[in-house]
Amino acid sequence: MGLLDFFKSKEDRFLRLLTEQAAKTLEGMQALGEYMKAPTDHNAQRVIQAERDADEVRRILIDELNRSFVTPIDREDIFALSRAIDDVLDYAYTTVDEMEILEVQPNEYLRKMVALLEEAANELYLAVVRLKDHPNVANDHAVRAKTLENQVESVYREAIADLFNGPKDAEHLTQLLKLRELYRHLSNAADRGDEAANIIGDIVVKMT
Helix, strand or coil, X not given: CCHHHHHHHHHHHHHHHHHHHHHHHHHHXXXXXXXXXXXXXXHHHHHHHHHHHHHHHHHHHHHHHHHCCCCCCCHHHHHHHHHHHHHHHHHHHHHHHHHHHXXXXXXXXHHHHHHHHHHHHHHHHHHHHHCCCCHHHHHHHHHHHHHHHHHHHHHHHHHHHHHXXXXXXXXXXXXXXXXXXXXXXXXXXXXXXXXXXHHHHHHHHXXX
């Protein structure tokens, strides 16, 4: 292998790791979608396993960053994009974890928010896949991910309003506090997806 081939291999490795991380995040969001339809232990474990697998990919990526001086895009952008994608899946994990602990069953708002987040994760995955060879197409997917984030926030506001319009008894108050926390997790996941989309947009500007 020549020197140029060596550097090219190193560059491609970062993009492969980002793609793998985005794929694991999509897998986790799909599993969360299944959990919202059927809140079984099996579906919960699928989300948890995806989060663990994605964490391992991120650890490898960071290790590669620390040992490399040639990267296909700015190392700060690689790190920030990896972190934002990781945070999306982290919030999926905490959503399932707290639903199990708090014994909350999925409702229509949770299902709507997760369905939109699943679509957004798919757009982010496609954006990362297209980043190297078709940056403008990658940016199109990032813009779609941002649009979906706005839709998640719209459902979030609707869900919160519905919570506070319900009965004011003690039982309802307990449920309100539980659901508000879960809605916030999913809203935060959307925020992190929006950040990932913004980073992709910044990378595209630097590439074109």
